[in-house]
Amino acid sequence: MEFIDGGVTAAKGFRAAGICAGFKKGKKDMSMITSDVPFQLAGTFTTNLVKAAPVVWDRKIVDGYGTAQAVVMNSGYANACTGKAGDEACRLSAEAAAQELGIRPEQVLLASTGVIGMALPIETIREGIETMVPLLSDTRGAASAAAEGIMTTDTVRKECCVEFELSGRKVTLGGMTKGAGMIHPNMGTMLCLLTTDAAIDHKLAQKALLSAVRDSFNMISVDGDMSTNDTCLLMANGLAGNDRIESVSEDYRIFADAVLTVTKTLARAMAKDGEGAHALLEVKVQGASSKEQAAALAKSVIESNLVKTAIAGHDANWGRIICAMGYSGATFAEDKVDLDFMSKAGTVPIARSGVTTGFDEGLATKILSEDEITAVIDIHEGDQEATAWGCDLTHDYITINADYRS
Amino acid sequence: MEFIDGGVTAAKGFRAAGICAGFKKGKKDMSMITSDVPFQLAGTFTTNLVKAAPVVWDRKIVDGYGTAQAVVMNSGYANACTGKAGDEACRLSAEAAAQELGIRPEQVLLASTGVIGMALPIETIREGIETMVPLLSDTRGAASAAAEGIMTTDTVRKECCVEFELSGRKVTLGGMTKGAGMIHPNMGTMLCLLTTDAAIDHKLAQKALLSAVRDSFNMISVDGDMSTNDTCLLMANGLAGNDRIESVSEDYRIFADAVLTVTKTLARAMAKDGEGAHALLEVKVQGASSKEQAAALAKSVIESNLVKTAIAGHDANWGRIICAMGYSGATFAEDKVDLDFMSKAGTVPIARSGVTTGFDEGLATKILSEDEITAVIDIHEGDQEATAWGCDLTHDYITINADYRS
Numbered sequence: 076m077e078f079i080d081g082g083v084t085a086a087k088g089f090r091a092a093g094i095c096a097g098f099k100k101g102k103k104d105m106s107m108i109t110s111d112v113p114f115q116l117a118g119t120f121t122t123n124l125v126k127a128a129p130v131v132w133d134r135k136i137v138d139g140y141g142t143a144q145a146v147v148m149n150s151g152y153a154n155a156c157t158g159k160a161g162d163e164a165c166r167l168s169a170e171a172a173a174q175e176l177g178i179r180p181e182q183v184l185l186a187s188t189g190v191i192g193m194a195l196p197i198e199t200i201r202e203g204i205e206t207m208v209p210l211l212s213d214t215r216g217a218a219s220a221a222a223e224g225i226m227t228t229d230t231v232r233k234e235c236c237v238e239f240e241l242s243g244r245k246v247t248l249g250g251m252t253k254g255a256g257m258i259h260p261n262m263g264t265m266l267c268l269l270t271t272d273a274a275i276d277h278k279l280a281q282k283a284l285l286s287a288v289r290d291s292f293n294m295i296s297v298d299g300d301m302s303t304n305d306t307c308l309l310m311a312n313g314l315a316g317n318d319r320i321e322s323v324s325e326d327y328r329i330f331a332d333a334v335l336t337v338t339k340t341l342a343r344a345m346a347k348d349g350e351g352a353h354a355l356l357e358v359k360v361q362g363a364s365s366k367e368q369a370a371a372l373a374k375s376v377i378e379s380n381l382v383k384t385a386i387a388g389h390d391a392n393w394g395r396i397i398c399a400m401g402y403s404g405a406t407f408a409e410d411k412v413d414l415d416f417m418s419k420a421g422t423v424p425i426a427r428s429g430v431t432t433g434f435d436e437g438l439a440t441k442i443l444s445e446d447e448i449t450a451v452i453d454i455h456e457g458d459q460e461a462t463a464w465g466c467d468l469t470h471d472y473i474t475i476n477a478d479y480r481s
Numbered sequence: 482m483e484f485i486d487g488g489v490t491a492a493k494g495f496r497a498a499g500i501c502a503g504f505k506k507g508k509k510d511m512s513m514i515t516s517d518v519p520f521q522l523a524g525t526f527t528t529n530l531v532k533a534a535p536v537v538w539d540r541k542i543v544d545g546y547g548t549a550q551a552v553v554m555n556s557g558y559a560n561a562c563t564g565k566a567g568d569e570a571c572r573l574s575a576e577a578a579a580q581e582l583g584i585r586p587e588q589v590l591l592a593s594t595g596v597i598g599m600a601l602p603i604e605t606i607r608e609g610i611e612t613m614v615p616l617l618s619d620t621r622g623a624a625s626a627a628a629e630g631i632m633t634t635d636t637v638r639k640e641c642c643v644e645f646e647l648s649g650r651k652v653t654l655g656g657m658t659k660g661a662g663m664i665h666p667n668m669g670t671m672l673c674l675l676t677t678d679a680a681i682d683h684k685l686a687q688k689a690l691l692s693a694v695r696d697s698f699n700m701i702s703v704d705g706d707m708s709t710n711d712t713c714l715l716m717a718n719g720l721a722g723n724d725r726i727e728s729v730s731e732d733y734r735i736f737a738d739a740v741l742t743v744t745k746t747l748a749r750a751m752a753k754d755g756e757g758a759h760a761l762l763e764v765k766v767q768g769a770s771s772k773e774q775a776a777a778l779a780k781s782v783i784e785s786n787l788v789k790t791a792i793a794g795h796d797a798n799w800g801r802i803i804c805a806m807g808y809s810g811a812t813f814a815e816d817k818v819d820l821d822f823m824s825k826a827g828t829v830p831i832a833r834s835g836v837t838t839g840f841d842e843g844l845a846t847k848i849l850s851e852d853e854i855t856a857v858i859d860i861h862e863g864d865q866e867a868t869a870w871g872c873d874l875t876h877d878y879i880t881i882n883a884d885y886r887s
Contacts, residue, residue, distance in 0.1 A: 125807030125815050156803050158816060158836040191800020192837050303804050380786070388883030394597020397562050398709050401531030409531050410564060430564040431598050470879050477794030477875075 076333055078340075081236030082218030083108050085249035086272040087314040090211040093220030096203030098151030098189070098196070105203040106224030108268060109145040109176060109211055114312040116143050116184075117280035119288050121305035128154045128161035128195075129185035130306060132169070136181060137308075141277035144182040146268060146308065147172050147204060148225050150253070151189040152196070153264075155303040164195040171201045175208045186266045186306045188227055188253060222251035225266050228350050228475050229253050235340040239333050241317035241326045246273045250337045254345035264302030265292060267341060273330055274313035275320040282323075283331035284309045291338035294370065294463040295346040296378045309334065346464035347447070351471030355447045356386050361460040362453040368405045369461035372452065375403030376463070383468030386448060391416065391439035393425045396450060413453040418445035482739055484746075487642030488624030489514050491655035492678040493720040496617040499626030502609030504557030504595070504602070511609040512630030514674055515551040515582060515617055520718040522549050522590075523686035525694050527711035534560045534567035534601075535591035536712060538575070542587055543714075547683035550588040552674060552714065553578050553610060554631050556659070557595040558602070559670075561709040570601040577607045581614045592672045592712045594633055594659065628657035631672050634756050634881050635659050641746040645739050647723035647732045652679045656743045660751035670708030671698060673747060679736055680719035681726040688729075689737040690715045697744035700776065700869040701752045702784045715740065752870035753853070757877030761853045762792050767866040768859040774811045775867035778858065781809030782869070789874035792854060797822060797845035799831045802856060819859040824851035 084091050088111040096105035118137035120130045136143055147168055154161050169180040176183075187195065211217070222232045236249035248271040254264075269284075288307055313319065320326050347355035358376045363369035376382055379399035385392040393414055400407065414426040420442045424432045442448070490497050494517040502511035524543035526536045542549055553574055560567050575589040582589075593601065617623070628638045642655035654677040660670075675690075694713055719725065726733050753761035764782045769775035782788055785805035791798040799820055806813065820832040826848045830838050848854070 123804065123807040124809075124812065125803055153800065156800050156815065156832075156835060156837075158834070160836075190798070191804060192832070303800075303807060384879055384883045387879060390883065392596070394559065394562050394709075397531055398529065398597060401529040401709060403530075406530060409562070426562075426598070428564070429562060430566075431562075468879065469883075470876050473790055473793065473874065473876050473879060477790045477796065 076237050076239040076336060079236050079238050081215060081249045082222055082234035082251050083249050083268055083270045084213045084215065084218040085236045086247040086270045088112060088272060088312050089270045090213050091217045091221035092207040092210040092212070093222070093224030094203060094206055094210070096149065096206070097199050098149055103220065103223040104150045105207065106148040106221040107145065107207045107211060108221060108270065110310060110312045112312050112314065113142050113144045113182065114310040115275060115277040115280055116141055117277055117284040117309040119285055119307045121302055123303050125155065125303045127187060127304040128157060128165045129187045130304060131162070132165040133184050133306060133308070136184060140181060143184050144178050145172055145176055146184040146186060148186040148266065149200065149203070150225050150227050152187060152193055153189045153191045153304050154187040154195040156192040157194055160194055164197050167197050168200045171204050175204055184308060188225060188264050188266055188304050191303060218249065218251065225253040227253060229348055231348055233341055233344045233348065235337045237333050237336055239329060241273060241315070241329060244315050244317040246315040246317055247271065248273065248333045248337055250341055252341040252345060254348055265305045265307070265345070267292065267307040267338070269309040269334065269337065271311045272313065272315035273311050273320070274315065274317050275311045275330060279320050279327055280309050280311050283327070283334045286331060287335040287338040290335060291342040294374065294461070295342045296374065296463070296465045343464050346466050349466035350475045351469040352466030353446065353469055354386055354467045356465045356467065357449040357462060358452065359449060359460065359462045360452045360454065362455045362457060363459040364457040366459045366461060369459050371403045371405035372400050372407065373461045373463035375399045376450065377465035380468055383465065386443060387467035387469045389440045389443040391425060391434065391436065391443060396452070407454045407456065411455040413455070415451045416442050417449040417451060418442045418447060420445050482643050482645040482742060485642050485644050487621060487655045488628055488640035488657050489655050489674055489676045490619045490621065490624040491642045492653040492676045494518060494678060494718050495676045496619050497623045497627035498613040498616040498618065499628070499630030500609060500612055500616070502555065502612070503605050504555055509626065509629040510556045511613065512554040512627040513551065513610070513613045513617060514627060514676065516716060516718045518718050518720065519548050519550045519588065520716040521681060521683040521686055522547055523683055523690040523715040525691055525713050527708055529709050531561065531709050533593060533710040534563060534571045535593045536710060537568070538571040539590050539712060539714070542590060546587060549590050550584050551578055551582055552590040552592060554592040554672065555606065555609070556631050556633050558593060558599055559595045559597045559710050560593040560601040562598040563600055566600055570603050573603050574606045577610050581610055590714060594631060594670050594672055594710050597709060624655065624657065631659040633659060635754055637754055639747055639750045639754065641743045643739050643742055645735060647679060647721070647735060650721050650723040652721040652723055653677065654679065654739045654743055656747055658747040658751060660754055671711045671713070671751070673698065673713040673744070675715040675740065675743065677717045678719065678721035679717050679726070680721065680723050681717045681736060685726050685733055686715050686717050689733070689740045692737060693741040693744040696741060697748040700780065700867070701748045702780065702869070702871045749870050752872050755872035756881045757875040758872030759852065759875055760792055760873045762871045762873065763855040763868060764858065765855060765866065765868045766858045766860065768861045768863060769865040770863040772865045772867055775865050777809045777811035778806050778813065779867045779869035781805045782856065783871035786874055789871065792849060793873035793875045795846045795849040797831060797840070797842065797849060802858070813860045813862065817861040819861070821857045822848050823855040823857060824848045824853060826851050
C-alpha cells in the first residue's frame, strides 16, 4: 500500500465539484460527488438521538438499498432540528440532483453541516446543483474543490489517498473529511466521504468501515460535543476490476487495512485542525489487559479540558492526565503507571510507578512546545494498546465558538 | 428556616482559623475547623479511581468511626499521586494537629486542593498547625479566614448559613466551599465543610448529606473534569440541645431540607464562580417522566463546551442545547421540546415543538448578556423536573488553566 496525492476523484469513475452556492459569504459551501456507475455503499452516522434530516435520509438508503450513485453536500446549514420541513428539503434536494443526473432520488445521498435549527434554503440547493453538474470532473482540482465545499471552521482541506493491489489489479481509495468542532469519540461533526474503485459487496464494505471508524474517528476528541450530523460514507464502484470481495478473505483484509489507513490519517488531520488548536496531542496507552481498557483510558485523557489547556500552556501538569485516567471508568493500578512526553524535541520520562521522576521542567516545556506531542502511558498489566488523538484547548477555540453564528 | 450571615463558626461550639502558611505566595493557604466537643460525622468523596491521600484518610474515619473533632485543610498542594509519601504526610499532619489540640490523630480530618503530583511539604503543615491553633475562634471573621484558606482559583469566598428549629431549639447550619475548576457532576475539586450544632446520629447525617449532594453539587459543571480530591464533610456536634435525630422523623426532614438549602446555595455560588466565568447558567428541565431523565438532560446541556461558549458570546445558538440533549443518553421526543431563555432582562421563547419560534435575536442577545441566565426546557412527558448549574466558557478559563502551575 502506498500513499499517493489525491482525494475523492482518484479512484476510477468518480467525479466531484465544489462551489460557492451562497450559504456562506465568499467561501465554497456546496459539493457533489458522483460515480459513472452505481456504487456499493457503506455508511455510519451520529449516535445522537437528535439526527439531522440528511442523516435520516442517508440511513434509509444505506440500510434499504446498499447502493447509490451520487452525494450532494452543503456547509452553513445543518438541516437539523428543522422538523418536517427538514425532511421535505431532503426529498427536494435529492429529486433536483436526480433530475439533473438522470438517476433516481434514492440514488442520491445528502450531507449537511453548519448551524442547527435554521431551515435549509432549498432554492439555493437547487441552483447549486444546476451549477455543479456541468462542472463535475475527475481531476485532482475537482476533488480539492469538493473537500473545500464541506469545510466549516476547518483551516485546512483534509484529503488522503492510497493505492494497493487486489487480485493483481491496482485499486485506489481516496477520501475527504471536515472537522473541526464537535469532534468527539463516537464521532463529531464530521463528514467523511470515501471513494474507491474496489469491487466489494456493500455488507463487507460496511464491516470494514465500522472497524476502521472504531479505531480512527471514534478515537479523536476536540470538544466533547457529539453532532447531530455526523456522516461517514464509503462508496465502492468496482471499476478497478478486481475479483469482487464477498467474504472475509485475504483481499478483504487488505481492503480493510486500506480503509483504516485512510481514516486514521484523516482522523489525525482532523484532531490537529481542531477548532483553535495549536498542537496535536496523541495519547497512547500501552501495557493494558484489553483493547477496551486502553481505549477508555486514552479517550478520557484526550477529552479532558484540563489536559487540553495544560498542553496549550506547554505545561507538564501530568497529574491532570492521571486524574483523567482515574475517572475514565476503566480500572488500573495508580502505582504502576509510567508516563512519558515525546515530540520532535525529544522524550522526557515524567512519572514512574505513579510518582514524579523529578523531571527537568525546562526540557518538558520544550517538548510540549512542538505542534505534535505524544503522551505514552504504560499501565503494566498486559500487551494491549490504543491510541487517541486530540488537540490543545486555546483562546482561539473560545473566539471561534462564542460567536459562531455572528 | 432563615438565611443568616455566617459560615462554619456560626453553629455553637465550632471554631476556625485561616492563615498564609507559605504554600502559595501572599495568599491564605491553610485552614482549620475544630469543635469544642466531638461531632457526629458524615462525608462523601470523589468517585475518581485515583484518590488523593487525604480522601483515603478521611474515608476511613467516616466509615470506621463516624465521629471526629477537627479538620486541617490546605490549598496549593493536592497531595494526590504522591504514593506512600502522601499517606505518610497525612499521618504526620493528623498527629501534629492531634498533639496541639490534645485529641487523637483519628479525630483529625484532612482536606487538600491544588497541584497533583508534588509532595506535601510536611514541615509547612506542622508550622501552619502550630500557628493556627492559638488563633482558633468562633468569630465571623475566623469563618471567613478559613473559607479563604481553601480557595484556589476562586475569585470570591463562598459561605452560607441558615437557622431553623428542631424540637423547639434554635439550630444553626453553616458551610463553606471552594471551586472553581474541575467542577463536574458527581463532584469536582470541591471542598465543602458543613458545621451544625444539631444533635443527629451520623448515619442519618450521612443520609441527609448524600441526598443533598445529589441535588446540588452533583448538578453543577464547570469543565467536565472530576478531581482526585473532592471532599464534602458534615459535622454535627449536638450543642443546640435538640432531641437527637435517630430516625427519618419530621425533625430529620427539616434537617435534611436545611442541608439541601445550604448545599444548593453553595453549589450555585461555585458554578457562578467557575474558572473564568462571566455568567451563571441554570438549566431547568421540566415535563419529564422521571427525575433521572430530567437530571441526565440538564447535566448534558450544562456540560457542553459548545453551549458554554455560546453563552460566553451571548449567542442564542439553541441548536447546541437540543444537540447536547440528544447525546445525553436519555430519551425524549425532539418534536415536543419547548425552550425559553430567561434572565433579569426578560424571557424569550426560543423553540416550540422542536423548531424555532423565529425569535427576536436582539432580545435574545440582551437576555443572554446578563450574569445569571436560565434555560427552561419542557419535554412535555410528565411532571418531573431537575435543575443543573454551570457557567460560560471564556478566554479567562483558558488563561487560568493553560498556566496553572506557573
